[in-house]
Amino acid sequence: MREYFASGVTHSVEFRKQQLRLLRDAILQHEQAINEALYQDLHKSPEEVWVAETGLVVAEINLALKKLDQWVQPQTVRTNLLNLPSSSRIMAEPLGVVLIIAPWNYPFQLLFNPLVGAIAAGNCVVLKPSEFAPATAAVMKTIVKSVFESSYVFFTEGDGATVVPSLMDSFRFDHVFYTGSTAVGRIIYRMAADKLTPVTLELGGKSPCVVEEDASIEVAAKRIALAKWNNAGQICVAPDYILVHASVRDRFIAALQKVMEQFFSADPSQCDHYGRIINSRQFDRLINYLSMGTVLTGGTYNRDTRYIAPTLLTDVKLDSSLMQEEIFGPLLPILSYSSFEEACSIIARNPDPLAFYVYTESKEKEKQWLQRIPAGGACVNNSIFHLLNHRLPFGGRGTSGVGAYHGKYSFDTFSHKKSVLRTPTWPDPSLKYPPFRGKLGLLKKLVG
Ligand code: NAD
Numbered sequence: 001m002r003e004y005f006a007s008g009v010t011h012s013v014e015f016r017k018q019q020l021r022l023l024r025d026a027i028l029q030h031e032q033a034i035n036e037a038l039y040q041d042l043h044k045s046p047e048e049v050w051v052a053e054t055g056l057v058v059a060e061i062n063l064a065l066k067k068l069d070q071w072v073q074p075q076t077v078r079t080n081l082l083n084l085p086s087s088s089r090i091m092a093e094p095l096g097v098v099l100i101i102a103p104w105n106y107p108f109q110l111l112f113n114p115l116v117g118a119i120a121a122g123n124c125v126v127l128k129p130s131e132f133a134p135a136t137a138a139v140m141k142t143i144v145k146s147v148f149e150s151s152y153v154f155f156t157e158g159d160g161a162t163v164v165p166s167l168m169d170s171f172r173f174d175h176v177f178y179t180g181s182t183a184v185g186r187i188i189y190r191m192a193a194d195k196l197t198p199v200t201l202e203l204g205g206k207s208p209c210v211v212e213e214d215a216s217i218e219v220a221a222k223r224i225a226l227a228k229w230n231n232a233g234q235i236c237v238a239p240d241y242i243l244v245h246a247s248v249r250d251r252f253i254a255a256l257q258k259v260m261e262q263f264f265s266a267d268p269s270q271c272d273h274y275g276r277i278i279n280s281r282q283f284d285r286l287i288n289y290l291s292m293g294t295v296l297t298g299g300t301y302n303r304d305t306r307y308i309a310p311t312l313l314t315d316v317k318l319d320s321s322l323m324q325e326e327i328f329g330p331l332l333p334i335l336s337y338s339s340f341e342e343a344c345s346i347i348a349r350n351p352d353p354l355a356f357y358v359y360t361e362s363k364e365k366e367k368q369w370l371q372r373i374p375a376g377g378a379c380v381n382n383s384i385f386h387l388l389n390h391r392l393p394f395g396g397r398g399t400s401g402v403g404a405y406h407g408k409y410s411f412d413t414f415s416h417k418k419s420v421l422r423t424p425t426w427p428d429p430s431l432k433y434p435p436f437r438g439k440l441g442l443l444k445k446l447v448g
Pocket of ligand 1: 103104128158162181326
């Protein structure tokens with residue numbers, strides 16, 4: 001792969017576009033197989049697969065095809081006085097051979113979306129899908145093998161704890177793009193540091209969702225239910241817990257219960273678009289949380305089918321693991337608060353969430369919340385949909401991640417910004433050459 005990259009073939013913009021077109025065609029040809037695989041791994045409906053997996057990647061490819069000529073253009077910038085009459089520009093340069101590691105919850109999108117950015121930016125790519133979504137991994141492998149030479153895009157599989165360290169130990173990648181848990185993110189960061197490899201870490205965390213006293217309660221209930229129980233809560237930016245103002249708590253809970261039944265029927269286990277937990281390990285972890293609060297709605301489950309009902313919990317203790325770990329499942333604790341400061345102090349127990357959501361009709365409150373809560377991203381009167389706008393960089397901060405991507409930000413993530421100064425050979429004033437005695441006054445005017 002190193003030699004393939006060094007040959008310069010990936011530098012050609014036409015080559016990159018051609019590879020993106022081939023990838024898009026192969027994805028569309030395999031659409032049915034992708035749908036079936038994601039149903040097998042996570043019980044996803046074809047509609048959900050299109051919006052959050054296949055369609056999202058196709059849209060990313062279409063955007064890159066449309067914008068690539070523009071993205072690769074060197075950016076001309078002004079030149080400082082001392083360097084005149086030079087000209088200055090910033091060139092986007094491919095990084096080289098990059099590694100992309102994906103988790104199991106959106107196994108297709110989280111591997112192929114960064115791949116689009118990496119190809120657009122002119123890199124060679126090693127892909128490592130999650131071993132916990134094997135049906136989807138098998139289709140992705142077929143696609144990659146049918147489209148790319150293995151010295152250009154290489155597909156590797158297996159237990160991440162073995163495969164990734166051996167890859168990163170034996171080879172110096174030019175960038176590692178990792179999506180997954182904060183715990184494994186730390187391990188990746190450490191391994192990358194050893195070789196001074198730059199990283200993007202797309203991690204998780206507890207994303208709080210505030211419902212203010214002046215919120216439009218019915219709209220909040222609908223949008224929160226859609227965001228929380230999509231993929232049975234196994235989404236990095238799902239509202240992890242609700243902080244609802246005490247004055248509207250009962251009204252909000254009643255509205256949420258009503259919407260839950262509308263969306264998933266009285267028996268969500270029979271609902272064709274309600275997801276399943278990925279595996280028994282995750283299932284057992286989630287069931288354990290059920291004893292850490294009072295079940296208000298849901299709480300039923302079936303270990304054989306890895307089904308857990310959409311569940312509301314109250315009376316949860318802040319020092320329980322339910323309120324200290326990312327839930328990443330269909331359990332939604334509801335806490336109430338009476339003052340802004342009280343809610344802020346609860347959120348501060350798990351700082352730097354990947355996302356922060358606030359439902360309010362007041363611009364003043366919106367401003368107050370957005371200024372006060374540091375987070376990777378945020379929505380006002382909405383949840384999770386910020387990630388579907390490619391014009392917004394998607395990423396975390398602190399423990400929820402390092403770096404960002406989507407759209408042009410993906411191209412930037414997988415490019416090096418090379419600063420170039422071009423100086424004509426004439427004129428060539430003697431001022432900048434020694435001896436310097438007597439030139440201090442002029443230099444002070446030019447630099448400073
Ligand atoms: P996972 O267990 O599938 O792991 C992710 C990847 O890391 C896999 O490819 C796996 O093989 C690899 N891996 C596992 N152990 C490793 C090790 N010791 N060394 C190197 N690689 C290893 O997925 P997960 O971590 O359970 O994913 C869930 C987490 O991912 C949640 O915390 C969620 O919030 C986060 N997530 C974040 C985003 C985001 O965009 N920020 C998106 C989805 C998921």
